[in-house]
Amino acid sequence: MTNPTIETMLAHRSIRKFKNEQIKTEVLETILSAAQCAPTSNHVQAYTVIQVTNPDVRKTIARICGDQAWIVLAPVFLVFCADLNRLEAACRRHGKEMVQGYAEQFIVATVDTALIGQNTLLAAESLGLGGVFIGAVRNDPQKICELLDIPEHAYPVFGMCLGYPDDDPPIKPRLPLEAIHRQETYTKERTDTLLDAYDKTTRQYYRSRDSNLKDETWSHQMAEFMSKVIRPHMKAFLHDRGFFLK
Numbered sequence: 023m024t025n026p027t028i029e030t031m032l033a034h035r036s037i038r039k040f041k042n043e044q045i046k047t048e049v050l051e052t053i054l055s056a057a058q059c060a061p062t063s064n065h066v067q068a069y070t071v072i073q074v075t076n077p078d079v080r081k082t083i084a085r086i087c088g089d090q091a092w093i094v095l096a097p098v099f100l101v102f103c104a105d106l107n108r109l110e111a112a113c114r115r116h117g118k119e120m121v122q123g124y125a126e127q128f129i130v131a132t133v134d135t136a137l138i139g140q141n142t143l144l145a146a147e148s149l150g151l152g153g154v155f156i157g158a159v160r161n162d163p164q165k166i167c168e169l170l171d172i173p174e175h176a177y178p179v180f181g182m183c184l185g186y187p188d189d190d191p192p193i194k195p196r197l198p199l200e201a202i203h204r205q206e207t208y209t210k211e212r213t214d215t216l217l218d219a220y221d222k223t224t225r226q227y228y229r230s231r232d233s234n235l236k237d238e239t240w241s242h243q244m245a246e247f248m249s250k251v252i253r254p255h256m257k258a259f260l261h262d263r264g265f266f267l268k
């Protein structure tokens with residue numbers, strides 16, 4: 023069973039190489055307006071999306087992100103911020119003081135931002151564009167805040183490159199559905215059997231790509247990734263921003 027929406031979703035792959043073709047303003051506005059229709063916790067809409075066009079600023083962001091060239095070369099680069107500032111203004115307008123620093127507010131704002139982010143990419147893909155999330159903006163989130171004038175009670179969750187694809191990478195196989203879909207309770211999976219099978223699938227995928235061929239499996243990749251401390255500065259950074267204090 024399928025339809026154009028499902029087909030677009032099943033065809034997703036991150037795009038990091040773009041044609042030298044601009045995205046028309048009305049196309050980007052259509053994408054963002056559609057993305058804004060994502061569900062939002064209690065209708066808070068706790069996000070702000072900053073479009074960065076200045077080439078020098080893009081170069082600096084690319085450097086912060088470990089020299090990801092596509093941040094400079096993509097026709098559009100967006101920074102998605104979790105943002106409580108409008109909500110604070112709403113409180114002020116009605117003589118209330120916004121409670122601050124609760125982990126719950128951090129979760130609400132971050133989840134809202136993730137939802138509009140994925141909706142943005144999906145809407146773009148439905149119009150023949152492609153793109154990639156850039157979590158690496160959190161390599162130095164303080165510097166990103168300074169560069170983009172992001173105030174307290176807001177923080178950059180991820181960036182996103184968008185453009186017309188100049189690449190046709192294969193689709194990265196996901197875990198088998200039974201690994202993530204359970205009935206009624208958590209019920210432990212047969213993890214070893216599952217990983218054996220998925221490692222086989224992912225090894226084949228990594229061996230058959232046109233570029234960046236490697237002999238790699240998902241479990242090995244995850245073992246490397248999950249046994250390293252990544253961005254340990256985030257806790258103190260979020261604290262300073264007014265998030266995640268209690």
Ligand SMILES: Cc1cc2nc3c(=O)[nH]c(=O)nc-3n(C[C@H](O)[C@H](O)[C@H](O)COP(=O)(O)O)c2cc1C
Pocket residue numbers: 034035036037038087090154155156157158159180193194
């Ligand atoms: C929050 C988030 C942050 C990401 N950050 C980066 C990034 O900084 N650079 C990059 O090239 N890809 C980044 N990605 C893309 C993932 O690597 C990619 O989605 C994943 O490997 C699955 O591949 P696919 O999107 O092609 O299916 C990010 C994805 C997400 C959801």
